[in-house]
Amino acid sequence: MHAPDCCKEEMLSVFNQCSPRGYICVVLCFPCDDRRRDDAVRHIRQSLTQLAHERPLFAARLYTNSDGIAFMKQSCDFDIPFEVIRSIDGTETDYEQLKREEFPPGRFIDPRYGIPGLGDANRGPLPVSKVDVTFARGGLLLSIFLQHAITDGSSLRVFLEALGNQTRHVPTFSPSDQKLRVSSPILHSIASRRLTDETEFRQRVGRCPEYAVLPDLSGPTQPLMQRLPIQDPERIGKIFVFTKQRLDELRNLIQKENESQYRPTAYMSLATLAFAHITRARVEAESFPSGLPPGPDAKLWNSVNWRNRAFHGATHNYFGNAVLPAVTRVARTQVSAACYNDRDLARLVPLVKASIDVVDEEYVSERMSMMSQAPDPRMVGVNYDPRSPEMLAFNTWRHFGADVEWAIPGVPVAKPDTIRRATGGFGLGTALILPTQFGSERQELYVSLSVNAMQALCEDERWRHWVDRIIG
Incomplete structure (x- = not known):
């Protein structure tokens, strides 16, 4: 029997609507018995299938219309995409060597981690989450991709806890609503507004100095680049x-x-x-x-x-x-x-x-009001x-995920050796405290x-x- 209300479609709420629309990715690094690889893959796949059944939000699809408004569709038929990534040339990293090197960040920079998000050239539908596995000799690297449009660090922790508990057959409560239960304006589509609405939006942006208007619609929440x-x-x-x-x-x-x-x-x-x-x-x-x-x-x-x-x-x-x-x-x-x-x-x-x-609350409300006045969420930028x-x-x-316990066949530990952020390339002028137990x-x-x-x-x-x- 499917979870209640698993089939529905809705506009993203204000904060999600105006959040970045790429994917965030983390890689959980586990030792693993090479002889149990098939068992590990089978168990992870089954756990994801059950998680999608119990938490349809994690298996939802996101898409945008021509006005840049993002929507989410949940369906009982959706799954959480999963695949095993195999080495192109047949070579494998040695897990113990990777561990001795303390999992250097350069090992987690690869174009495959920089998968396209929602944008002008890609209006979806895209999955809220996807998972893949890469094997090293003596190790298993579990990659978790989550759509930033409805995921921040706390939501990343929620997903990791839900999936980890699923591998252990432990029931868990997981937040399942992407709408904030507060009295707040709803972000309308540009078709429902007059162009004069932009004046109010710009005035509100002026009261939020860390934000800016992106005239090229390159947002939401992308930097205002100097020309x-x-x-x-x-x-x-x-x-x-x-x-x-x-x-x-x-x-x-x-x-x-x-x-x-x-x-x-x-x-x-x-x-x-x-x-x-x-x-x-x-x-x-x-x-x-x-x-x-x-x-x-x-x-x-x-x-x-x-x-x-x-x-x-x-x-x-x-x-x-x-x-x-x-x-x-x-x-x-x-x-x-x-x-x-x-x-x-x-x-x-x-x-x-x-x-x-x-x-x-006043600070948050001011920014929520500004976002809700955006004729197009892609106009919302950071200054x-x-x-x-x-x-x-x-x-x-x-504090996001390092203490989650897992039960994966062939993996002799309950918690990963480390969690690394994975991206398509290095950033510029960024510093992130990584998850630790x-x-x-x-x-x-x-x-x-x-x-x-x-x-x-x-x-x-x-x-x-x-x-x-x-x-x-």
């Missing part, structure tokens, strides 16, 4: 490992220098440290024309999950996006000084905290250019930069003072 002849620099990614002991020392130092009763969180401390030193490296190494001329203010773009900050109880059954940017703006000279002086570094932390603390060297986008997935004595910060900026960062002795080791 300058900039060379695209060669990029690279590395993982910087910080031990709990060193982060505690950093937190204590900041508290002491600020003469404060407040001990900053590890996130706040690490974000501030990264903001200062990565900005310095980029400004020094990404000079025009390989980067835009730096502006007078440095900006740290924090991704803030507002589930516990607004609309109490409204996200209990919500599967979708609930993240907004909160921007810390500081004079570039002040950020540079923080790279050389502990007190200057400490003084940045309250500024970062204050910029995040403004995210409350930064990743080629600007004074910008850093910082996010955390630390609860109680872990380390944090892994995945940084993507131009090759020259990464070299400058790795040669920065005051940055390296806090880093335990570098992967990649």
Whole structure:
């Protein structure tokens, strides 16, 4: 018997409508007995079939109309696409060697991870989720693809928990509604609006300075790129490992220098440290024309999950996006000084905290109202250019999925050795705290930069003072 209401079609809600429409991908790395590969594949396939049956949202399809409005269709006949990716030349990676290398980020950069999302050239339908398996000698790499249009880091955790529990035949509650249960405007199609509606939208964007209007309809939530002849620099990614002991020392130092009763969180401390030193490296190494001329203010773009900050109880059954940017703006000279002086570094932390603390129900409602007024969601952009060297986008997935337990035939462990983000190519000016298990004595910060900026960062002795080791 099918789950109730599994066959329905609906417009995406406001926040999902105005979220990026590509895929996010993570790879869970497990050891595996090579003799049990067929058993592992069969069990994963069966688990996905059962998950699609019980949670039709995970098997839904997304598509857009000619006005850029995104819809979701659920059907009892849809499945979660699954395939086994086999080596083209017949060679396989050795899992133990990959583990000894600590799963370097370059191993998870491949065009197949950058599958096309919804856009002008691809209006769908596309699956909400898809899964594939790649085998290494002695290992299994489980790749999870989720459509960003209705998935953020918290929703990624929900999906991993649901699938992991399914492999163990353990029942679980999973949020199953992509609509927020709050009194909010509905995003209308452009056909239902007059062109004068754009005036109201632009006024509301003006009250949300981290957003911008994209005249070329390249959104939603894509950067506003400056029209300058900039060379695209060669990029690279590395993982910087910080031990709990060193982060505690950093937190204590900041508290002491600020003469404060407040001990900053590890996130706040690490974000501030990264903001200062990565900005310095980029400004020094990404000079025009390989980067835009730096502006007078440095900006740290924090991704803030507002589930516990607004609309109490409204996200209990919500599967979708609930993240907004909160921007810390500081004079570039002040950020540079923080790279050389502990007190200057400490003084940045309250500024970062204050910029995040403004995210409350009023903040969220203002942005929801702005998005709901967009004549076309593809007009909604973010007001930064990743080629600007004074910008850093910082996010955390630390608590998203590493503690999920699995039962896969041939896999001798319940939890993956690691979870890696996988993409079609390296980013520029991004830093992401990767998932780690609860109680872990380390944090892994995945940084993507131009090759020259990464070299400058790795040669920065005051940055390296806090880093335990570098992967990649």
